Amino acid sequence: MNSPVIVWLRRDLRLADQPALAEAARKGPVIPLYVHDDAAPGAHRPGGASRWWLHHSLASLDADLRARGSRLILRRGRSEEVIERLCSETGAREVHALHHYEPWWRQAEDALARRVTLCLHHGNYLAPPGSVTTGAGAPYKIYTPFWRALRERMPPPPPEPIPERLPAPSEWPGSEKLEDWALLPSAPDWSGGLRETWKPGENGGAARLEAFAEHAAAYERARNCPGVEGTSMLSPHLHFGEVSPAQVWHAVADAGGSVGTFLGEIGWRDYAQGVILQSPDYATKPARDPFGRFPWRRNKADLRAWQRGLTGYPIVDAGMRQLWHSGWMHNRVRMIAASFLVKHLLIDWREGERWFWDTLVDADYGNNAVNWQWIAGSGVDSNMFVRVMAPLTQSSKFDAAAYIREWVPELADLPDGEIHDPSPLVRPANYPEKRIEHRQARERALAAWQQAKST
Template sequence: MTDKRSGNMNPPVIVWLRRDLRLSDQPAIVEAASQGPVVPVYVLDDETPKHRRMGAASRWWLHNSLEKLDAALRAKGSRLILRKGRSEEVLKAVAEEVGASSVHALHHYEPWWRNAEKAVAQVLDLHLHHGNYLAPPGSVLNGSGRPYKIYTPFWRALHERLPPIEPLPAPRKLDAPGNWPGSDSLKEWRLLPSAPDWAGGMRDTWEPGEAGAQARLQAFVEEASAYESQRNLPSVEGTSMLSPHLHFGEISPSQAWHAVADAGGSVETFLGELGWRDYAQNVILQFPEYGNRSAKEDFGHLPWRSGKGADSDLAAWQQGRTGYPIVDAGMRQLWHTGWIHNRVRMIVASFLIKHLLIDWRAGEQWFWDTLVDADYGSNAVNWQWSAGSGVDAQMFVRIMAPLTQSEKFDAAGYIRDWVPELADFSDAEIHDPGSASRLRGYPAKLVEHRAARERALAAWAHSKGH
């Protein structure tokens, strides 16, 4: 097919976009553009993931990110084609409409995307590129030629292969096909909440899209050298807040690495967090069911709580009504912004699992629906780390004391932001207000720390007895 607009004699090439919604450092787009007119396609495939279809917060982010990507593509002389359905069926139909036979895409490692890649490869000439991780998952091997299961030796081996290659620039222009295929309207997909519209806090907090990712990165560059001293302080917010941008591929880990690597100070700790992201993908590559199945057999015998009492406690945890201010602040931040501070994520996860003795999978599913950075690998690995059930995890018997954690990491200001009922309490009182008369409706503790600890340890002893 001749491209009537650009004179390009080569047939169009499809770029299949998923969690790689950027133009810079995007190897699939660069390679496709070198071969012919480019047809960028995003497929809303809810059928292949089945119960792992994107949650509500992720869908809000996706709408905004796709809107920004389409505008960026149009500035390059292109546009984004939106279709809904099974990936292989949609891409085959688009290929027939435009006379394309080849598809370029970035590798994805979630089990459903690996299945989709196999299905697409059966009907089209699929070319997969690396670009969403520091090194291709599955490529960092131990001395026996096997993937690592433990983070520390994995990071040591990965670090020897770094820095990653320099990021690729965005194409200056993209040749268009002679005829564009039809596209769905983004509005038709109804990714945004409407009745009610609960996304106001997310709109105030985030700027989805590649430009927003770059702005967030540049802001973090100024703080990266102090990462180690500030990242555990929720009142300071010393984390990068890049996680949703990295998840949706609006920025590559290579771009983040090269932007901050020379910041000095404790930036190496942040680089290790990028390495943890790679590690999580290596885990789900080895254990595709990691988000649904405990890695350690003992957890199959652990007597998790169930029934009305557990359901009521789970709802209180979800709503930020546990009576533990640091836990409630975190869960309210999550509901309002679609995000939760890293240190607080560990505290609220430990509280659900060990204080409330509720299966870690209930928490993982809640995060899957409410986080804008809900990533299958990272979410599963972090929840199993907190539970102690993972291939690399803290021991179940290590039970975080949320009141101590709150005071240790100076969370008073953070609590005032998210638990206004306690705004008048002093720094000394706010971490554990107890039964003070001025609680203004703030709930009593669901369970006292000592009783929760004893219950958790008894449950663990029961599981070990089987």
């Protein structure tokens, strides 16, 4: 019974409320393992911002493990091949891991289960994706009834503490060096803004959750105003599994006020996983038929202007610059910026999905794909394409003046009445004109929609 047990870690980089780790610790010596597998996800291998976060999260996890007499083993290659070799090398009798629902991880789990004894546990979502079904036993396609059914099963079980003991094997297997993976940017190092904004790791997630819990009751009022720190900013910690959704739920559920709105956002994560469980190619294939023949514009200059925050729409440009600097964008501004790309510039939503995948520290396959298809109107549950969001109206409605001044400094001297939509008389020479006027963009978008429907 002294043969070790491997814990295969992926997007679950924590010690507390980690069912796979807890069960392995009860069974014998534990070998925590992270496999850097860029082959399995293919085009959806981690983007630049995610790789930066991953480096620091792995370093933090290794330090936490070493403080408890353990350590993190790092290996590269196809997950199933690496783990099978490590089992042979160490005599490990079992591999424990949390379920993951991205299509490449499901395929890797299936392949690994044919080679070794794989024990999968739940723990990255409020309820196991696929388990919340209609009365007829079918998966939900629409979020609102899904959330209503999920809410009836809440609260989730109380989070488990860190195991008291993490028994070590008699001999540790070899490990690669994290620095050799070159996850951090160099030549140039563009991560200064990420370092200023974030503290990856389980301790960073716990601190972020504690800070948010103090004002979670005011979430509904504050979450839409980008100039106010009203959102939780927990998304990257949730994505990398540095904090579990059960931990989040139990920390804030009794806050009162409008905390229920925030809990619904945690439920949206579960909903998105259910969608990709039903449609694994959701990030590349529109769910609604007309969008398979939509007349998207292939305009590289417009796409580049959007990516760089040079569209001439201050609220859009502020969001895109915040994204490039910090790897994150305020949720309301994400909707505005995404809608602008799809409906004002008529550029395929998949271009936006790819850009967000590379630049967001919280880039999540399910959330990213579901949110982009919601904005585009192409999703199973989505906003209607004919509802064209007016960015200038949104900017003033949600009091984005201070936010624009922070991220578009060339407009900082404009008064509140001008900063949302600078007229030619006050627009600085170093700030671009609009790529297209709102009315013209709306008419063009509606015409494109009619063409897609009638083709």
